Amino acid sequence: MVKQVEQRDRVVIRFAGDSGDGMQLTGDRFTQETATFGNDLSTLPSFPAEIRAPAGTLPGVSSFQLHFADHDIFTPGDAPDVLVAMNPAALKANINDVPRGATIIVDTHDFTGRALQKVGYASNPLTDDSLSSFQVHAADLTEITTRALESFGLSRKEAARAKNMFALGLVSWMFHRPAQGTIDFLKSKFASRPDIAAANVAAFHAGWNYGETTEAFAVSYEVRPAALPAGTYRNITGNIALSYGLIAAAQRAGLPLFLGAYPITPASDILHELARHKRFGVRTFQAEDEIAGIGAALGASFGGALGVTTTSGPGIALKSETIGLAVTLELPLLICDIQRAGPSTGMPTKPEQSDLMLAMHGRHGEAPVPIVAARSPGDCFHAAVEAVRIALTYRTPVFLLSDGYLANGSEPWAVPGVSELPDLHVDFATEPNHFDGDAASFWPYLRDPDTLARPWAVPGTPGLEHRIGGIEKADGSGNISYDPANHELMVRTRAAKVAGIARSIPALDVDDPADADGRTADVLVVGWGSTFGAITAGVRRVRKRGMRIAQAHLRHLNPLPANTGEMLRSYRRVVVPELNLGQLAGMLRADFLVDAVTYNKVRGQPFRAEELENVFESLICDAAEDAHV
Amino acid sequence: MVKQVEQRDRVVIRFAGDSGDGMQLTGDRFTQETATFGNDLSTLPSFPAEIRAPAGTLPGVSSFQLHFADHDIFTPGDAPDVLVAMNPAALKANINDVPRGATIIVDTHDFTGRALQKVGYASNPLTDDSLSSFQVHAADLTEITTRALESFGLSRKEAARAKNMFALGLVSWMFHRPAQGTIDFLKSKFASRPDIAAANVAAFHAGWNYGETTEAFAVSYEVRPAALPAGTYRNITGNIALSYGLIAAAQRAGLPLFLGAYPITPASDILHELARHKRFGVRTFQAEDEIAGIGAALGASFGGALGVTTTSGPGIALKSETIGLAVTLELPLLICDIQRAGPSTGMPTKPEQSDLMLAMHGRHGEAPVPIVAARSPGDCFHAAVEAVRIALTYRTPVFLLSDGYLANGSEPWAVPGVSELPDLHVDFATEPNHFDGDAASFWPYLRDPDTLARPWAVPGTPGLEHRIGGIEKADGSGNISYDPANHELMVRTRAAKVAGIARSIPALDVDDPADADGRTADVLVVGWGSTFGAITAGVRRVRKRGMRIAQAHLRHLNPLPANTGEMLRSYRRVVVPELNLGQLAGMLRADFLVDAVTYNKVRGQPFRAEELENVFESLICDAAEDAHV
Amino acid sequence: MSEGVNLGFPAFADVPRTDVAQSAKDFKTDQEVRWCPGCGDYAILAAVQGFLPELGLRRENIVMISGIGCSARLPYYLNTYGMHSIHGRATTIATGLAATRPDLSVWVITGDGDALSIGGNHLIHLLRRNVNVTVLLFNNRIYGLTKGQYSPTSELGKITKSTPAGSLDAPFNPVSLALGAEATFVARAIDSDRKALTSVLRAAARHRGSSLVEIYQNCNIYNDDAFALLKDPNTRDDWTIRLEHGEPLRFGRDGTKAVIRDPGSGALAPAEDVDADDPRVVVHDASAEDPSYAFALSRLSGSDLRYTPVGVFRSVSRPTYDELMREQVSQAEKANGGDLAGLLRGPDAWSVG
């Protein structure tokens, strides 16, 4: 049977099943095939807070969404064109996100009385017509898989486990994905159990062939490779990119990397990843708690290593006191906050941008800390390198903000050449720097006049023995001082040092293409962090519809780029979409007295391109009206 | 000899000596005599961070300043009219604060070679003419005291210790202070050592008589009692007033008071004070750390007690995570932050207002907490009662901000009648509140529609068994919920609850007396916390000079009074003096887009009335110029 | 407030009792249990639900406080008052609650990470204070909830996500640690042995003061079969030393093994083929004032689990913190009842006008 092939410019596909069904793996593999094929892509995994919620329940559903296209894209997609649902719970939990006309592939195996009831289906949705506005492909994939594997001598249960590979094979056929990578992957993953490896490969082929031969599937789809800029690409998640950024930065600085961390979702994977790279001189220390994690990192920094600590909101709260110490010690230290929905334990597996104020202000006393935020999974690499640059140059703790969406989401990433990375070489102090007549001594708080950074003299350096501490220090000598004027000087100097970082960062770049008549926009949208993709997609959409809108995205939150105020003031309207109740907006209002409009969402979910499109559109209209009054 | 008596309307006196010299006690006694006499007064103790710094050194100097007057006053005074210096270090450390023409009483006993050298005096200031612009009374007070006590059979060292009482006697004579209180005090303090008691009383008398008889003192001074409003007064420090406020509030609520605290300067005295009042059902728990302190307080609140925790900045940092839990549990809890100079260990014995942003934002996620600040030592009482009111009414953790200046400073306080205190009676939940057909159950997150407070059902209440926790909860039932829309609802509801407190607090009261021509001010000064006294004094000074200025002082920092924006916008200039780098100013700018001018000081010292007078004056002139352009 | 008869749980002398017969069902909630199928937590939950009715307390006077971890979910499944708090801090919350409410039976539900890693300090302070709280420590030797990092009870060299080359730190022995922290009651049980677990729960509940119960719990996802040696019918009897107060420490499939004391060094050691009347066989004394004996017992087993004592190591009586606090307060109240107006006025007040 010759099947029809349709061209698509972009597809959003979502795999959903029980947490035990291997949906994350399935999604990962499909992503990898897609990446290798050369599409641009963006992913959104989503899993329950429980390790294994009871099978077949709504809270137990795990899903993985992938958006791929023949052009550059910025989000994992608002709504799936294809939903793969492995059981009733998966169907129920996801159906509301699926637009009419979309394709639904369902494993019917569990669509039986009890299982349906468990998730609140009064009748079987596959037969009661409730799915009539979708293109439903329903089949007992489990049964087909076990039958396909009969010859492998596996138990029924073991065989049934391969159903995810069957589904993967089917959709791989459907979208013309290359299969070799998955086959190699399965062989190496199950190297110690060749029978399982072979069964999974067979299931994959069976799925592929099912698509190819069954009449149910009349059409397959082609999504051409995207015209990405030349270069070497890989698919990468935010947590891996961040880990690599740390390793690369340490290598470029010539310093050992020391991570002190306590596990917490969604930051733990950075600990896991770094622990695998001891060959780069990386030391990972799983501490007894977050306080010990940062304490050890600070101790390592004192000793001349690049000290790093990784955590999420609750951990930042606990680290606050030690961050304050690092501020006054003026030692390099990286604090990575992979934000999740709060307050308190909140929703640990869901993203939010609600720790910005904590990073800005979460310490007693005047204790300024620079803040850098990553905007996309791959960008976590560059944000990490930049944060390390600031920490090392200015001898200061630095916040690096990511979130659960970036951490686990992935995208193709242009692998940078090592030599393109900045040189982060550090000059440790080696000589006395203070001279009183003939006597030479070392003053740990004599600053570089340009950066205001103090010297970093590590133990083991002869002649520079010195003591530092958390009590206020005399300018220069670093001795304990209660002198009022000195305290004021030190407080203002620490603030000036952080403010001065603005001189080393690029000006805020506003993207505001003029229209045919040379007119630029009235409305500026300003974002930070992981909303970059959705904002950019929203901006593209309104522009496509002929409207003008300017976009700027902040990588540096503290200090802000020097021209930020000027940029904001040059627009009639400024809108700040955030996954919180308006934290950046508050900063911009306070700093620049600009009446920034907020658009906030706190649902533990990223923005959708469409919702922002609507927000932008109505603001553009408002602004236009204003202009006409 | 009949001595001349001069009238004064106000006097500032400072006692200074070694930390071992008993200057705090001397100051306390003089304050008490002055209070009993009926002057208005304000005090500023100041002591070194060390327990006992080496004798005779500058860091070892301890001092106590008292301002008393025949009218109401607001600060401990900018500069002493009388300095009592018990050794060279005390003279050296304080002389720069003393204005020309002031009186200096010096104990010459230690003005010898080595002791002078130790503090950096090249020559003896008592003889080298460097004090010629002051009225210096120098005498070997130590020697005179020991001689006066020869008959008491004390060791020389013991006898010399009474020199502070000699000095107290002398100045008590000088200012016509009543003596009986001090005599009674000494007798009871040394009840177990009658010889020491008698010697101290004798030293006091000797000092008095020394003033009366020596020709050196030609003049004594009278400062008439102040015309305070009718009522019962006592002298009180901020920490004591705060402690009493907590006890009174608990009594008015009919709840046991539970304090979970870890010692830290300058908050420890609240723990000490409350520990003495078990008879009011107060339980104090000295925890292993700050986290345990607040955890235990929260546990007590869960059980139906009024849970309180007291600390200073470093402790707040550690408590952040638990405060976040309290926010989401929506249980009453009082967090008292007696601020000190930061960051990190900073200057523990020095005040600062630099934890406001920490209180506002120091938690991960969107975790709003109401904030109340005290404005004067006696006001700590009322601020505590108000903070408890909010905590109990709205079932929320509340920050109460004080600082080291209020904590240890004192003033006459109009003792409130118990029945004038608000009724804080709490209605615990006793019945199911959710009905589903015939089934009645208890929903811990069904809110009062007015306050948005949730019910407080304490363990032991039959039928209301329920479970609460830090994971996001379903509106109403309180069950764990990951539903995106529910999360958004809960985040916004918690914010709305705190914002809604504004409806229960008085409007911001602006003091802006019209001048003879009925004109009001162009400039509004807005303050919060302990700067009230200095701001008020500064305002009075400029008004006395015929200039107009409006004053408002914020007791509630979160939420702000509902009319705050309106008030701010109705002035040409708004100035916000703070002992930090502009924290309240940032809030006002962000909330109301008002270009508030900041005046900041971070020296671990309060504002002086004179410096604010100058600031206000120049702003008033600026504003006037603006108006004429 | 007290009703019903006191059935001999001194810890709950002040807790209201019920005359209504209770069953495990009464302690179940409508919340779906969300542990992984096969998790040892189910067995522990069932044992707790099965045991609670025996206490005869009013349900509303029982409070379960947990931290964070898989184990920490337990309060949601028990129809009592409960709080699922934050990581490591349940002991602090329980302290405040127990100190103010003698009429409650307060339990802490915690894991090896929650109690011994982030919460280690609060645990040892709770024990030394002897607050009247029963701590159930679910020790699965792994961080379950965060998906499988090693914990402070994982064996040295443990390969986990965070230690791909093996962990480097010697584990705590929770029983030794508790004894070093002045604990008055320390016991150990195994999730799957319902009878022994229930008996330990009973003893712990009976104890007035802090009780620490370490429960070996299987995490079948991240650390499956960690306690197989003590569960497998083929091996368990040879490696489990059951502690019964007043009984000789004999064990082994056929009872020929025993813990003996070396008369010279005083050291305890397991021995094979011990005669029935060997005087060196140690007779278990959980009530010894000196914790040295219990400590020595705790050292019989290392992280390989060979010779693991199970049961009550130590149970001695010492005044509880909450009791002493209440006494101080009630004495002060009696002696000197609170005169608020007098307090506010103080001794040195003066009047104006």
Added chain:
Amino acid sequence: MSEGVNLGFPAFADVPRTDVAQSAKDFKTDQEVRWCPGCGDYAILAAVQGFLPELGLRRENIVMISGIGCSARLPYYLNTYGMHSIHGRATTIATGLAATRPDLSVWVITGDGDALSIGGNHLIHLLRRNVNVTVLLFNNRIYGLTKGQYSPTSELGKITKSTPAGSLDAPFNPVSLALGAEATFVARAIDSDRKALTSVLRAAARHRGSSLVEIYQNCNIYNDDAFALLKDPNTRDDWTIRLEHGEPLRFGRDGTKAVIRDPGSGALAPAEDVDADDPRVVVHDASAEDPSYAFALSRLSGSDLRYTPVGVFRSVSRPTYDELMREQVSQAEKANGGDLAGLLRGPDAWSVG
């Protein structure tokens, strides 16, 4: 990097040595010492300054990390590298430093509040990990710096500012706690006994791994004479049990007292008038693998200080955390040196254009 001869301090095998003779003076700084006159901290400082030259290490390779408290001021007075950090956290900072810098001799200076109250968890984890750090715990049984609240080592019923009616909680025995936390080296000394203190410092420094030295320190302002029984020439010899490895535990003014072991119960107890050849007299063995003996020793004294063992309780060898970490790293580096470009590219990269 190593120079000079290794004088037998295995803990410092990797720390550069100096050939230049040092004296106590070399370890003094220009900072004025700011403890109260008469404070026991002076004696400890002098002992440390007097002992450090003996190590023969380069001054710049010694680092003192302290928390907050009176004791925590010590680093300012020692001319080495130093950090006066925050309350309770010095052990964490020292862990990071020791883990990354084998060429440093790392010391932690802490107090009973700093180490056992707020810092208790980090201390026990340090000990179990056996990080190569020497901890000097100045135990004055009081919070000095915050002006006299009771501490976790204060005796029950202690009347202080925060406990006007007496404290309610049983104190920790720091030695027992450390042993319960798997410590490899635990010792006790007294500020005023310079010789014994120096000898304990020497043993602690010699130990590779975590060493905990509890030093009884007099706070003459807030807890004066807390250790008088062990200092007063009239009483000290009768109540102090000096521990010397391999020596019988005899003590008392005339050596007639001894620690004996009850052959039946195995328990240790002090006894009077013990014959010279009484076989029950315990011979001290600090190197016993099983910490039970050292634990039993630690229980001889309670907070009344009667029968206080002083000296090294336990000193055994176990791989240190930092060493194991370095080994893992250097093995990985050797096996598989870091190819950064390869890491970044990964196995699945593709090329465009």
